[in-house]
Amino acid sequence: MSDNPEYCIECGKPSTTLVMWASLEGPYGMCDFDTWHSVKNRNGLNMGPYSRERFDMITEKKELMRGTLTHQERVEALTELMPTCTEGNE
Numbered sequence: 008m009s010d011n012p013e014y015c016i017e018c019g020k021p022s023t024t025l026v027m028w029a030s031l032e033g034p035y036g037m038c039d040f041d042t043w044h045s046v047k048n049r050n051g052l053n054m055g056p057y058s059r060e061r062f063d064m065i066t067e068k069k070e071l072m073r074g075t076l077t078h079q080e081r082v083e084a085l086t087e088l089m090p091t092c093t094e095g096n097e
């Protein structure tokens with residue numbers, strides 16, 4: 008189950024949310040509880056409601072960030088991908 012984003016990487020329940028890290032680890036599908044835990048305790052970034060399309064979009068953009076941005080720039084770039092900013096994304 009660990010590489011299938013449809014199920015929470017921590018507990019195997021159906022994913023509600025995508026979470027990743029500024030280190031470019033992820034995105035992972037997670038349930039509500041593990042999203043909350045990851046964001047609160049592990050500096051995870053809530054990348055919005057789980058969908059295959061969003062997972063693919065984030066994965067694609069992540070590859071473009073790899074090796075080119077500082078940690079802070081990655082945080083800012085990932086923040087821009089969060090749902091309030093991406094509903095109209097092209």
Ligand SMILES: [Zn+2]
Pocket residue numbers: 015016017018019020037038039040041
């Ligand atoms: Zn979970």
